[in-house]
Amino acid sequence: xxxxxxxxxxxxxxxxxxxxxxxxxxxxxxxxxxxxxxxxxxxxxxxxxxxxxxxxxxxxxxxxxxxxxxxxxxxxxxxxxxxxxxxxxxxxxxxxxxxxxxxxxxxxxxxxxxxxxxxxxxxxxxxxxxxxxxxxxxxxxxxxxxxxxxxxxxxxxxxxxxxxxxxxxxxxxxx
Amino acid sequence: xxxxxxxxxxxxxxxxxxxxxxxxxxxxxxxxxxxxxxxxxxxxxxxxxxxxxxxxxxxxxxxxxxxxxxxxxxxxxxxxxxxxxxxxxxxxxxxxxxxxxxxxxxxxxxxxxxxxxxxxxxxxxxxxxxxxxxxxxxxxxxxxxxxxxxxxxxxxxxxxxxxxxxxxxxxxxxxxxxxxxxxxxxxxxxxxxxxxxxxxxxxxxxxxxxxxxxxxxxxxxxxxxxxxxxxxxxxxxxxxxxxxxxxxxxxxxxxxxxxxxxxxxxxxxxxxxxxxxxxxxxxxxxx
Numbered sequence: 001x002x003x004x005x006x007x008x009x010x011x012x013x014x015x016x017x018x019x020x021x022x023x024x025x026x027x028x029x030x031x032x033x034x035x036x037x038x039x040x041x042x043x044x045x046x047x048x049x050x051x052x053x054x055x056x057x058x059x060x061x062x063x064x065x066x067x068x069x070x071x072x073x074x075x076x077x078x079x080x081x082x083x084x085x086x087x088x089x090x091x092x093x094x095x096x097x098x099x100x101x102x103x104x105x106x107x108x109x110x111x112x113x114x115x116x117x118x119x120x121x122x123x124x125x126x127x128x129x130x131x132x133x134x135x136x137x138x139x140x141x142x143x144x145x146x147x148x149x150x151x152x153x154x155x156x157x158x159x160x161x162x163x164x165x166x167x168x169x170x171x172x173x174x175x
Numbered sequence: 176x177x178x179x180x181x182x183x184x185x186x187x188x189x190x191x192x193x194x195x196x197x198x199x200x201x202x203x204x205x206x207x208x209x210x211x212x213x214x215x216x217x218x219x220x221x222x223x224x225x226x227x228x229x230x231x232x233x234x235x236x237x238x239x240x241x242x243x244x245x246x247x248x249x250x251x252x253x254x255x256x257x258x259x260x261x262x263x264x265x266x267x268x269x270x271x272x273x274x275x276x277x278x279x280x281x282x283x284x285x286x287x288x289x290x291x292x293x294x295x296x297x298x299x300x301x302x303x304x305x306x307x308x309x310x311x312x313x314x315x316x317x318x319x320x321x322x323x324x325x326x327x328x329x330x331x332x333x334x335x336x337x338x339x340x341x342x343x344x345x346x347x348x349x350x351x352x353x354x355x356x357x358x359x360x361x362x363x364x365x366x367x368x369x370x371x372x373x374x375x376x377x378x379x380x381x382x383x384x385x386x387x388x389x390x391x392x393x394x395x396x397x398x399x400x401x402x403x404x405x406x407x408x409x410x411x412x413x414x415x416x417x418x419x420x421x422x423x424x425x426x427x428x429x430x431x432x433x434x435x436x437x438x439x440x441x442x443x444x445x446x447x448x449x450x451x452x453x454x455x456x457x458x459x460x461x462x
Contacts, residue, residue, distance in 0.1 A: 107372035125356035129365040132354040133327035137401035166433040
């Protein structure tokens, strides 16, 4: 986890539990705060914490460091700051639980884990099939490598929020 | 494993692409269809494609001549009985396919491998149509469109398919610069199963029909996710009816598992005959 403080602003990177998110917000009531909320619905925090000025999703970004950024009010300075830090921010006009790319990709990853669990094919062949059959830039297991914790956290959050069983995580992703 | 003779049945888009690819691997290919007109159209299309590749210097005149010799069209009654591999790529209708495989089983030599390019039917169900002796030489070979360009071939092992045969085919395709993926006979195999959420989840993110939101989702998945096309523009290209039908087929096959459930908007659009690009109206409108 990394904090970047400048002027009256705090940008917080990395995964945080909901309690940690609340702690950051409650201990910095006078700052403008921007948090990585990849695994949550930022709207939930926007409602309770006016100091939360925006959110972003960096937990699934790769070496290209492309991230979704949602700002409650226009703020070119923040976007510039992300660029200075080496990120390529893409501002979105709306945000919901899991943003756009992370929410889509965790569902693809979860299905790949279900297929693996049922021994439909090997990890290598599932990755290969998605890359060479439908031109995905990466295979689902390549995407999830080292990020299983975030996949699980987002699936659980989506399940909690929607009560829709389509978000039930596979057993393998829970191991 | 060495294939000298291949028979491809069905001269539609997939069948002609598969036949063209095999000819480019220096295999003798007989392309078969019950419509002579379709066969001629397919052959002319393949020749045109080779002509274009020649113009672009991607093939030499000698290669084109060679490929043309390798690829012939034929009727099912006159096709070589001693062929090594048959790839079926006809209409997606289980009864018609089973009927065809029953005839093929009786017609071809005992060593001939029978395969289906189906994207929707269980291989083991189709294998019911062939004799006990053929079952271990019956499998799925699922190519992706366009077959000459897309590298993936799903090598699908049916209940009775010989393990070694699958391994040998995997290796053969690998040696021919394809990217085979070995999989078991589950609905949707790998791609049509795992890819379902690339369409289903963005529909749920959008929640309802909102063109601006859909454009933004497409944009983000391309820019941030690195996908070549966004889900909404891709559904418009594939055909919303086709995509909806595949979704329903996988959903039904997995006993209406919620992960595969279609979105209400998909049905609504099909009911309204908004099929995407082909009807000029889909998630977007086209002039």
